[in-house]
Amino acid sequence: MIEISADDWDKTFAINMRGVFLCYREAAKIMIEQxxxxxxxxxxxxxxxxxxxMAAYYIASKWGVRGLTQATALDLAKFNIKVNAYCPGITETDMMQSINEIMTKYREKQKEKEEKVDEVTNMPAFDWLEQPKDVANLVSFLASKDSDYITGQSIMVNGGAAFS
Known part of the structure; x- marks a missing residue:
């Protein structure tokens, strides 16, 4: 936490919170007009x-997305607009490879200081990593008529790595 710069905080919130807010707002304007x-x-x-x-700024921004999703769902229900979010876990992507490299460098730095580093414990229950198609399947469901009575939810797809 103490190593997070204000710039890193601002950049993360600009992408994860402001970006989602702007998308929600602009999509809602079009849907209301239609x-x-x-x-x-x-x-x-x-x-x-x-x-x-090592992720206070990222985690805070994602908790914010959950709150924004819930509040927006309540605001837009009167227009028959459903608002939900998908919450992937550790997914086998190029981004995950970059995170692994950062974590490896951090752990090496901490070992030099002879400090114990908490390992990420949110590993899936299965012996394989989530695939992009697993996330796509949830998003497809949320976009389908089968989810017409679901709103304000942030639904995890993570192979049992975490529970709500």
Missing amino acids: GKGGKIIGACSTAGYSSHT
């Missing part, structure tokens, strides 16, 4: 439900 209702789906993360070391 008068047919609709579905808005935001990007959250399992980090919106649980914490671990």
Whole structure:
């Protein structure tokens, strides 16, 4: 926490909070104008439900997305607009490789200081990592008629790595 710069904080919130807010707002304007209702789906993360070391700014922004999703869902219900978010866990992507490299460098630095570093404990229950298609399947469901009575939810897809 003490190593997080204000610039890193601002950049993370600009992407994770401001970005989602702007998307929700602009999509809502169009849907309200069309008068047919609709579905808005935001990007959250399992980090919106649980914490671990070295990520206070990221975790705070994802908890914020959950709150924004709930409040926006209440505001837009009168227009028959449903607002939900998907919360992936550790997904096998290029971004995850970058995170692994950062974590490895951090752990090496901490070992030099002879400090114990908490390992990320939110690993899936399965012996494989989540795939992008697993996230896409949830998003497809949220966009479908099968989810017409779901709003204000941030739904995790993480292979049992965390529970709400």
